[in-house]
Amino acid sequence: MRALRECLVVIEKRETRYRVQWYYRLYEETQLGIAGSGKSSGNASGASSVEQTHGSLLAFGEMLRHTGEFMLSRYKEVAETVLRLHESKVSFYFYFKFIFISTWAT
Amino acid sequence: MTDGVLYLHLQERIVRRSVTELIPRLAAFSPARFAESYLSASAATLLATIRSPGERDAGFMAVGDLAAALASDDADKDGADVDQSDGVSNEGTTHRAARLLGSRDGSAGYLSGSSGNLHAVGYLAQAAAQNAEEVNREMRGSLPSVRSMGSLDPGKAPNRGRAAKAFERYLPEIAGVIQETCVHFANRSNRSNRSKANGGSDLGGRIDPGHAEALLCAGALARSMDVAWEPHVRRLLPAMFAGGLSVSSFFSYSRTGD
Numbered sequence: 001m002r003a004l005r006e007c008l009v010v011i012e013k014r015e016t017r018y019r020v021q022w023y024y025r026l027y028e029e030t031q032l033g034i035a036g037s038g039k040s041s042g043n044a045s046g047a048s049s050v051e052q053t054h055g056s057l058l059a060f061g062e063m064l065r066h067t068g069e070f071m072l073s074r075y076k077e078v079a080e081t082v083l084r085l086h087e088s089k090v091s092f093y094f095y096f097k098f099i100f101i102s103t104w105a106t
Numbered sequence: 107m108t109d110g111v112l113y114l115h116l117q118e119r120i121v122r123r124s125v126t127e128l129i130p131r132l133a134a135f136s137p138a139r140f141a142e143s144y145l146s147a148s149a150a151t152l153l154a155t156i157r158s159p160g161e162r163d164a165g166f167m168a169v170g171d172l173a174a175a176l177a178s179d180d181a182d183k184d185g186a187d188v189d190q191s192d193g194v195s196n197e198g199t200t201h202r203a204a205r206l207l208g209s210r211d212g213s214a215g216y217l218s219g220s221s222g223n224l225h226a227v228g229y230l231a232q233a234a235a236q237n238a239e240e241v242n243r244e245m246r247g248s249l250p251s252v253r254s255m256g257s258l259d260p261g262k263a264p265n266r267g268r269a270a271k272a273f274e275r276y277l278p279e280i281a282g283v284i285q286e287t288c289v290h291f292a293n294r295s296n297r298s299n300r301s302k303a304n305g306g307s308d309l310g311g312r313i314d315p316g317h318a319e320a321l322l323c324a325g326a327l328a329r330s331m332d333v334a335w336e337p338h339v340r341r342l343l344p345a346m347f348a349g350g351l352s353v354s355s356f357f358s359y360s361r362t363g364d
Contacts, residue, residue: 050118050120050121053121053124054120054121054124057121057124057125057128058124060128061127061128061131064131064132064134064135065131071135072136075132075135075136075139076143078132079132079140079143079144082125082128082129082132083125083129083144083147083148083151085121085125086122086125086126086151
């Protein structure tokens with residue numbers, strides 16, 4: 001994550017027309033990490049692993065800090081993704097906890 | 107099966123923690139927009155997190171960071187960056203708060219880093235230490251009028267924006283959880299002391315996860331929310347003292363915070 005942060009800081013300082021392209025590519029990969037489309041993850045099931053999700057969240061955090069206005073138009077999408085993710089992970093855990101307790105009780 | 111569930115729980119916890127830490131960054135990026143659209147959902151998430159014993163440390167830190175982020179939205183700039191779905195530029199408010207946030211790995215980090223921690227506590231300490239006599243009286247059982255928060259910056263009227271004002275409605279609940287955390291720690295310490303005095307084992311040698319963060323959160327809220335936090339601080343101080351904060355540490359933190 002530190003490496004990514006430093007890269008973004010360097011890129012941010014550069015006056016290059018490729019900057020937005022790099023940001024966009026990073027954003028796409030980050031989205032893929034959460035959505036788990038399997039394109040870049042090699043995950044046959046299409047589901048993203050916890051590691052991928054975690055990495056994507058960290059990357060989002062860095063992008064919010066170091067990509068300037070690039071994230072403005074994507075803010076809604078990111079915020080909704082992040083908040084939805086929390087809810088789904090919580091319910092996922094409680095679902096398995098419920099299954100476990102039911103199994104144990106019987 | 108048990109191992110599987112535990113593994114799953116640990117794995118999911120990492121993600122939940124990351125989400126918790128990302129919320130203040132989202133707020134810092136665009137405080138007004140965040141307050142308008144996502145504050146209620148985020149506050150519900152964070153309140154649930156600080157109530158969860160295993161995750162309240164990250165939750166308290168995130169609450170402090172969130173308050174700082176929302177407080178950075180000045181009243182003067184209210185509405186300036188509310189509607190930006192079209193990507194209109196607003197370098198002023200939008201990224202300033204995001205840059206203010208520190209660099210703790212994987213988290214927002216306003217409270218992070220040793221100097222940040224000490225400064226946050228130091229601010230609360232400064233608030234209370236300015237009225238050390240009053241604090242002492244309070245410890246003896248009489249609640250004085252603690253005007254400390256108002257005296258932090260007496261010449262400056264609160265100029266919080268809508269984002270910070272929207273956050274104020276969650277302060278009572280946050281204060282309640284901080285109080286519970288401090289009281290729980292105090293009770294455990296008392297039990298431990300009684301047990302040691304009776305020749306028993308030390309029951310409470312370790313600090314609960316989240317206890318120190320609760321104190322830091324109170325300091326951060328004092329700094330960010332200013333007078334809106336004052337009534338809650340008055341209610342909280344006895345519990346915080348009972349929960350391990352001392353007048354001497356107030357003074358030392360105050361000096362460090364400066």
